[in-house]
Amino acid sequence: MKNTALYETHLKLGAKMVPFAGYNMPVSYSGIKAEHQAVRQALGMFDVSHMGEFLVKGPHALDLIQYVTSNDAAKLSPGKVQYSCLPNGQGGIVDDLLVYCLSDEKYLLVVNASNIEKDWNWISKHNEWDVELEDMSENLSLLAVQGPKATEVLQKLTEVKLADIPYYHFVAGTFAGVEDVIISATGYTGAGGFELYLPNSSATKVWNLIMEAGADYGILPAGLGCRDTLRLEMGFCLYGNDINDTTSPLEAGLGWITKFTKEFIDSDYLQQQKTAGLQKKLVAFEMIDRGIPRQHYSIKNAAGELLGEVTSGSESPSTGKLIGMGYVTSAYASVGSELFIDIRDKLIKAVVVKLPFYQAP
Amino acid sequence: MSVPANLKYTKEHEWVLIEGDQATIGITDFAQGELGDIVFVEIETVGQEIARDEVFGTVEAVKTVSDLFMPLSGNVLEKNAGLDNAPEAVNSDPYGDGWMIKIKMSNPAEVEQLLSADAYKELTGH
Numbered sequence: 001m002k003n004t005a006l007y008e009t010h011l012k013l014g015a016k017m018v019p020f021a022g023y024n025m026p027v028s029y030s031g032i033k034a035e036h037q038a039v040r041q042a043l044g045m046f047d048v049s050h051m052g053e054f055l056v057k058g059p060h061a062l063d064l065i066q067y068v069t070s071n072d073a074a075k076l077s078p079g080k081v082q083y084s085c086l087p088n089g090q091g092g093i094v095d096d097l098l099v100y101c102l103s104d105e106k107y108l109l110v111v112n113a114s115n116i117e118k119d120w121n122w123i124s125k126h127n128e129w130d131v132e133l134e135d136m137s138e139n140l141s142l143l144a145v146q147g148p149k150a151t152e153v154l155q156k157l158t159e160v161k162l163a164d165i166p167y168y169h170f171v172a173g174t175f176a177g178v179e180d181v182i183i184s185a186t187g188y189t190g191a192g193g194f195e196l197y198l199p200n201s202s203a204t205k206v207w208n209l210i211m212e213a214g215a216d217y218g219i220l221p222a223g224l225g226c227r228d229t230l231r232l233e234m235g236f237c238l239y240g241n242d243i244n245d246t247t248s249p250l251e252a253g254l255g256w257i258t259k260f261t262k263e264f265i266d267s268d269y270l271q272q273q274k275t276a277g278l279q280k281k282l283v284a285f286e287m288i289d290r291g292i293p294r295q296h297y298s299i300k301n302a303a304g305e306l307l308g309e310v311t312s313g314s315e316s317p318s319t320g321k322l323i324g325m326g327y328v329t330s331a332y333a334s335v336g337s338e339l340f341i342d343i344r345d346k347l348i349k350a351v352v353v354k355l356p357f358y359q360a361p
Numbered sequence: 362m363s364v365p366a367n368l369k370y371t372k373e374h375e376w377v378l379i380e381g382d383q384a385t386i387g388i389t390d391f392a393q394g395e396l397g398d399i400v401f402v403e404i405e406t407v408g409q410e411i412a413r414d415e416v417f418g419t420v421e422a423v424k425t426v427s428d429l430f431m432p433l434s435g436n437v438l439e440k441n442a443g444l445d446n447a448p449e450a451v452n453s454d455p456y457g458d459g460w461m462i463k464i465k466m467s468n469p470a471e472v473e474q475l476l477s478a479d480a481y482k483e484l485t486g487h
Contacts, residue, residue: 315400
């Protein structure tokens with residue numbers, strides 16, 4: 001089991017640690033609900049250093065990225081970030097990822113911790129252009145500072161004008177005295193804020209400075225538990241839950257990052273799937289009757305026929321509603337469709353709703 | 362972590378308050394801490410005769426669902442209806458407002474197999 005550079009810090013803060021993707025990671029400190037509310041209403045800081053980072057360098061870097069990812073990376077320019085996925089050659093998804101354009105010939109791919117080795121092997125296997133690849137995962141720490149107070153608090157620690165960085169853009173600059181920090185206006189919470197990529201050697205110092213700067217603003221250290229409830233409220237897919245090697249990006253509602261304006265792994269297959277029409281779709285639903293949907297629970301219709309399976313579910317800490325996502329046959333995918341979740345052998349009524357589950361006021 | 366001396370305990374992290382032939386049952390302070398924020402307690406066994414170690418309900422935290430096991434055989438007389446609207450009482454007051462069921466014991470001799478507070482503290486490493 002590996003530890004991030006902030007392992008000792010988490011223990012001192014009283015975190016409940018769990019094994020996740022080969023790392024000891026904090027699942028919560030003060031409680032999932034309190035941390036969730038801190039992120040929605042003020043500020044929370046996550047250590048997500050377990051995430052993987054690959055540098056892709058050279059004159060053909062873009063060619064490789066265009067071939068292995070589904071979104072159109074040619075739309076990027078230095079300072080921009082793009083959400084994308086790696087199709088697996090069989091209609092499924094190897095991983096979802098962020099693509100950072102550092103310069104015209106240098107990109108950073110940020111991948112899920114659980115998939116670092118799989119992604120590395122997959123991208124390397126398709127590297128027909130001899131593009132230089134470098135796995136930075138063990139060297140970089142990643143702090144996600146999320147919430148409406150993020151800009152105000154982080155601005156105390158840098159000269160970079162944070163308010164001028166649009167969503168899904170980044171600046172490499174000095175932060176808390178550390179040079180070349182990637183300050184990225186991204187995050188998977190829907191609460192706004194920044195993600196900071198920095199060397200492991202600076203992680204503890206920067207973490208502590210941010211905690212100090214945010215003390216008067218209600219900052220809380222936040223764990224993977226509320227990271228999951230936050231992303232679910234937005235309807236963001238989690239790899240391993242809502243998307244995996246057997247789910248198509250189109251079925252998962254990721255058509256917006258599947259661009260047929262270029263050739264990529266599975267582009268023909270997915271184009272055919274789109275033309276033929278989708279058999280099943282990932283939907284968002286709210287429970288009408290009381291019961292919490294959980295991953296792998298069956299989704300049925302009123303007659304008890306199997307429609308699919310729940311992929312994510314929880315009580316929404318922001319609204320108190322019981323929410324979930326799951327795949328259903330397309331006939332049941334439209335907003336307003338009545339579904340029944342099989343919870344401990346009882347069919348509990350739910351309804352398909354529009355995403356997101358929660359919108360900031 | 363609180364482990365009141367007047368209660369009995371199980372390895373499944375439940376507490377039992379014995380009063381005559383009746384017992385009140387809940388989950389321990391240790392259990393609620395491990396589960397985290399509790400959002401739903403489902404008990405639909407009132408009126409049923411249930412054997413020791415069988416499931417009498419479920420407790421759902423934000424991230425997990427766990428079965429609740431009978432520490433003693435008995436008839437479920439009553440559940441804590443207050444938990445329907447305030448399941449968080451299990452977190453804030455596990456031995457008080459967070460109680461779960463009252464039962465009438467069908468085999469009071471089973472009480473002897475429950476753990477004392479000291480034995481339970483040892484089990485949880487406290």
